Amino acid sequence: MPTFPVRTPSASYDAIVERGALAQLKAHIPPRAGRVFAVSTPDVWQLYRERFTAAMGGREFDVIEFAGGEERKRMSEVEVMAEAMLARGADRSSLVIGFGGGITTDLAGFLAAIFMRGVPVIQIPTTLLAQVDAGVGGKTGANLVSGKNLIGAFHQPLVVLTDPDLLATLPAREYVAGLFEVLKSGIIRSPELFRVFVERPASLLRREAAPLEFAIAESVRIKCEVVSADEKEGGLRRILNFGHTVGHAIEAETAYKRYLHGEAVALGMKAAIHISHLTGRLPADLAADMLTAIDACGAVPSAADLSVANLCARLAQDKKTLQGSVHFVLTSGPGETEVVSGLPLEVVREAVATAIQ
Numbered sequence: 001m002p003t004f005p006v007r008t009p010s011a012s013y014d015a016i017v018e019r020g021a022l023a024q025l026k027a028h029i030p031p032r033a034g035r036v037f038a039v040s041t042p043d044v045w046q047l048y049r050e051r052f053t054a055a056m057g058g059r060e061f062d063v064i065e066f067a068g069g070e071e072r073k074r075m076s077e078v079e080v081m082a083e084a085m086l087a088r089g090a091d092r093s094s095l096v097i098g099f100g101g102g103i104t105t106d107l108a109g110f111l112a113a114i115f116m117r118g119v120p121v122i123q124i125p126t127t128l129l130a131q132v133d134a135g136v137g138g139k140t141g142a143n144l145v146s147g148k149n150l151i152g153a154f155h156q157p158l159v160v161l162t163d164p165d166l167l168a169t170l171p172a173r174e175y176v177a178g179l180f181e182v183l184k185s186g187i188i189r190s191p192e193l194f195r196v197f198v199e200r201p202a203s204l205l206r207r208e209a210a211p212l213e214f215a216i217a218e219s220v221r222i223k224c225e226v227v228s229a230d231e232k233e234g235g236l237r238r239i240l241n242f243g244h245t246v247g248h249a250i251e252a253e254t255a256y257k258r259y260l261h262g263e264a265v266a267l268g269m270k271a272a273i274h275i276s277h278l279t280g281r282l283p284a285d286l287a288a289d290m291l292t293a294i295d296a297c298g299a300v301p302s303a304a305d306l307s308v309a310n311l312c313a314r315l316a317q318d319k320k321t322l323q324g325s326v327h328f329v330l331t332s333g334p335g336e337t338e339v340v341s342g343l344p345l346e347v348v349r350e351a352v353a354t355a356i357q
């Protein structure tokens with residue numbers, strides 16, 4: 001059973017990656033936990049209610065369903081959920097379980113972080129993107145009108161149960177969006193994972209068991225290692241934002257409606273690859289391999305109509321901007337990254353323009 005430890009100053013826990021991991025749920029509920037609240041969306045709950053209930057092995061629990069979607073990832077939803085918990089007898093001994101995609105795990109984690117100043121959370125991510133990124137590492141939050149994830153808290157889970165079996169029902173578009181984040185993990189920290197995208201992309205697209213399990217486990221391993229080294233994103237954790245600087249600008253410019261997060265990150269990674277090449281860090285052949293690997297995962301909605309000037313203006317508003325300076329994670333080859341600021345605007349403009357063609 002691939003188990004990856006996260007060891008941070010605030011918590012120690014494991015991310016378990018295994019087919020059927022959901023079935024272990026009851027064993028991970030602390031014996032002294034009070035009422036258990038599963039936070040999920042109707043689509044996930046309809047598909048997996050029976051499996052989840054069986055995994056609870058007769059232990060009583062409540063379900064809090066919310067409609068899902070980026071526009072409902074709001075503080076007001078967290079309040080509604082907290083009121084629902086109270087109405088059903090929650091107290092400081094309660095436990096929250098996030099059971100869904102990244103929006104669910106972020107919101108459930110945030111609910112747990114602030115309910116009565118903090119109750120524990122178990123994360124069971126059900127989308128590829130949440131399994132390899134959002135569900136691990138303790139970032140939780142909600143959106144403001146002004147932007148994504150602008151309020152939130154670091155709240156590490158008790159355990160992350162990553163069950164690749166749950167991906168069987170994931171719609172193709174969401175699966176591909178998750179693959180882009182897996183590819184990101186390969187580019188930033190695992191030449192071996194990157195090679196799977198170069199040599200056998202079709203096997204990943206077919207969701208073949210062996211390469212997919214390797215890809216998930218390797219991404220989770222990387223995430224756990226990075227979070228253990230830098231829980232609060234003071235340094236190393238920033239490499240996980242490869243492709244996110246421009247990706248976030250694209251999501252904001254399209255009002256979070258046109259792209260799934262992973263799709264916007266795919267375009268953002270293209271921009272980061274172009275900048276890496278234009279600034280002399282990344283040789284042309286490696287840049288071409290990376291761009292081909294992105295395209296091999298699948299197409300994303302066209303961005304050709306977006307204004308490069310608007311996107312560049314939005315870069316400065318990103319929450320990753322530090323003291324007014326836009327930071328990019330750049331690469332000089334698979335497994336090699338560097339966080340760079342103060343890049344010439346013309347280079348950024350050219351890279352963004354090429355990436356969205």
Ligand code: GLY
Pocket residue numbers: 133134136137139233237240241
């Ligand atoms: N998704 C980036 C991080 O968890 O740091």
